[in-house]
Amino acid sequence: MFKSLYKLFNLLPIKQDRITFASDSRIEMDGNFGFVYENMLKQGLNYDYKFMLKSAITEKKTLKETIQLAYWFATSKKIILDDFYPIIYPLKIREEADLIQVWHAVGAFKTFGYSRVGRPGGPSIKSLNHRNYTKAVVSSKNIVRHYAEGFGIDEAAVAPIGVPRTDIFFDEKYKENKREELYNQYPFLKNKKVILFAPTFRGNGQSSAHYPYDVLNLDKLYNELKDEYVFIFKVHPFIKNKITIPYHYVDFFYDFSEYREVNDLLFITDILITDYSSVCFEYALLRKPMIFFSYDVEEYIQKRDFYFDYQSFIPGVLAKSTDDIVNSITNNEFESERIEPFVQYFFDDLDGNSSERFVNELIKEDVQ
Missing domain, CATH: 3.40.50.11820 (CDP-glycerol glycerophosphotransferase, N-terminal domain)
Structure with missing residues (x-):
């Protein structure tokens, strides 16, 4: 019709x-x-x-x-x-x-x-x-x-x-206003560094989209990082299985998955953890550290594949376990020298x- x-x-x-x-x-x-x-x-x-x-x-x-x-x-x-x-x-x-x-x-x-x-x-x-x-x-x-x-x-x-x-990544007034808005709305973000966990989904599409949260050791993340950081989950909108945060960790883990624009959250983020999500492109414009938690990268390459060699492409450090994540953060090892060439290749106009x-x-x- x-x-x-x-x-x-x-x-x-x-x-x-x-x-x-x-x-x-x-x-x-x-x-x-x-x-x-x-x-x-x-x-x-x-x-x-x-x-x-x-x-x-x-x-x-x-x-x-x-x-x-x-x-x-x-x-x-x-x-x-x-x-x-x-x-x-x-x-x-x-x-x-x-x-x-x-x-x-x-x-x-x-x-x-x-x-x-x-x-x-x-x-x-x-x-x-x-x-x-x-x-x-x-x-x-x-x-x-x-x-x-x-x-x-x-x-x-x-x-x-x-x-x-x-465009907002080049608008200092917008970024400052958004940071102030987020800090006022979520005051617990103010005095801690923010880790944003923003992975893509697993599955063949919207109907089967999910994320296996059990690949993360929440106990280890909490015990090792709670003094200096808060840990925010922002999963893909297709993912229907939500993270269950244990009550005794509610002062460290927070689920922001319902927050509409992930780009706004990047302005208050100190470390981004992602895997195969395109959010890494926008975050690279801020020249801040990234960890690529890709525990299943070999399998993902076989099923989905990439336009570039994954390990040489990513503008950050590869992590395959929670231990790798914690070690990277506590030792301040992010391979951040990868970011600038990445930005120059994927953005023609930085204006x-x-x-x-x-x-x-x-x-x-x-x-x-």
């Missing part, structure tokens, strides 16, 4: 100033969407903005919303996505329009999309997913080919103009103007 409605509405002329933002992973104009939209308003661009925002792919659209979305897609000059959006992939985008993907992740790390054909959880070579993007944005010319391959689009369609949501480039180069030149 949706595809038929879209074809029917294609008989109507495109609204030359209409821009539609569509997401199945957020209900507010935040993340990349927020920065792009805010820059449009800052520039006084009074376009005909439309929004279709849902918290998850599983949140159904009403009949009215379905009809509305088909109409907006058919008559918009620009359609902007920030994540996987399955309802749009069978559609043929009109020649005078653009479908722009401003992906939720930064950089290129673990393989995704058509780079995973033939692997568990990978797409069929006949899949239509992603292939109709007319433009996609990335942080560096060095990863254009990886996104082109992952999305199944031409390299010419991938624009290395920077990722809008990274905080990615949102403005997005608007000026991908929107204003065409929209009337």
